Amino acid sequence: RVAGSGSPAIHSAAAVVRSVMARIVPNPDRPGAGATGGARPDSGTIDPQPRAVLPCRVDTALRTMQRVTTASRVRRRLRISGIVQGVGFRPYVYGLATSSHLGGFVGNDTDGVFIEIEGEDGAVAGFISDLERCAPPAARIQQIEAEEVPPAGETAFRIVASHHAASGTALVSPDLRTCDECLGELHDPGDRRYRYPFINCTNCGPRFTIIERTPYDRPETTMRAFRMCAACQAEYDDPVDRRFHAQPNACSACGPQMRSLPDSTDPIRHARQRVAAGEVVAVKGLGGFH
Numbered sequence: 001r002v003a004g005s006g007s008p009a010i011h012s013a014a015a016v017v018r019s020v021m022a023r024i025v026p027n028p029d030r031p032g033a034g035a036t037g038g039a040r041p042d043s044g045t046i047d048p049q050p051r052a053v054l055p056c057r058v059d060t061a062l063r064t065m066q067r068v069t070t071a072s073r074v075r076r077r078l079r080i081s082g083i084v085q086g087v088g089f090r091p092y093v094y095g096l097a098t099s100s101h102l103g104g105f106v107g108n109d110t111d112g113v114f115i116e117i118e119g120e121d122g123a124v125a126g127f128i129s130d131l132e133r134c135a136p137p138a139a140r141i142q143q144i145e146a147e148e149v150p151p152a153g154e155t156a157f158r159i160v161a162s163h164h165a166a167s168g169t170a171l172v173s174p175d176l177r178t179c180d181e182c183l184g185e186l187h188d189p190g191d192r193r194y195r196y197p198f199i200n201c202t203n204c205g206p207r208f209t210i211i212e213r214t215p216y217d218r219p220e221t222t223m224r225a226f227r228m229c230a231a232c233q234a235e236y237d238d239p240v241d242r243r244f245h246a247q248p249n250a251c252s253a254c255g256p257q258m259r260s261l262p263d264s265t266d267p268i269r270h271a272r273q274r275v276a277a278g279e280v281v282a283v284k285g286l287g288g289f290h
Contacts, residue, residue, distance in 0.1 A: 110168020
């Protein structure tokens with residue numbers, strides 16, 4: 001649904017949104033969920049200023065041509081619904097916007113994701129077209145709504161604070177299996193997360209089992225009790241880091257710890273010894289006891 005679609009000023013963007021809505025099923029051309037979650041630095045599009053990694057390639061040459069050949073500056077307000085929280089969607093939108101040299105903002109609310117995007121008409125239309133095509137593998141876009149709003153002169157793009165309401169319709173992502181990059185760190189003796197059982201990033205880790213209410217932000221999850229250390233906070237704030245805005249981000253210095261009852265200095269060894277002795281060990285994971 002495109003508000004004000006009769007206006008000639010937003011004809012091209014309206015056509016793009018209609019095209020996107022026609023492709024609401026998963027796009028076979030979009031990178032699939034796999035070892036990297038579609039966000040490897042060596043396969044993404046990296047914009048040098050500010051730097052950002054995208055899960056699929058965006059034709060930056062076309063974007064440049066559009067900025068040169070299209071004189072009109074426009075601003076669009078977008079509403080994205082579906083599974084778009086807890087899947088790295090805000091960092092993805094940030095990367096897509098900055099790689100296209102567009103201004104505006106993105107945020108979560110109790111109904112999904114809201115975006116305002118501003119720039120040359122062709123670049124904005126391209127952004128809307130790429131929004132679903134390159135979305136993170138775990139995202140499931142159900143609907144994109146767009147309306148024209150007056151340009152505000154914004155040239156920088158940012159992630160803004162979430163909007164809260166008494167009720168909403170936002171869908172929450174299920175927990176995501178540990179990605180291969182996190183597994184590599186987990187087994188690397190030189191990595192600071194070596195053998196840290198609660199390792200995660202924007203592509204994997206707990207979602208549904210830690211959230212208490214939407215929008216999906218750390219204060220609204222059980223992770224609010226764990227304040228990030230300086231190293232984790234630096235990752236969280238870095239647009240090119242795999243943990244940029246990863247809400248459960250943690251490490252052994254600041255995150256949840258593993259323990260056994262009765263207490264032991266090595267819970268894993270303790271559990272193995274109990275099992276070897278013929279005893280039963282109950283393992284409490286993210287979603288309960290096993």
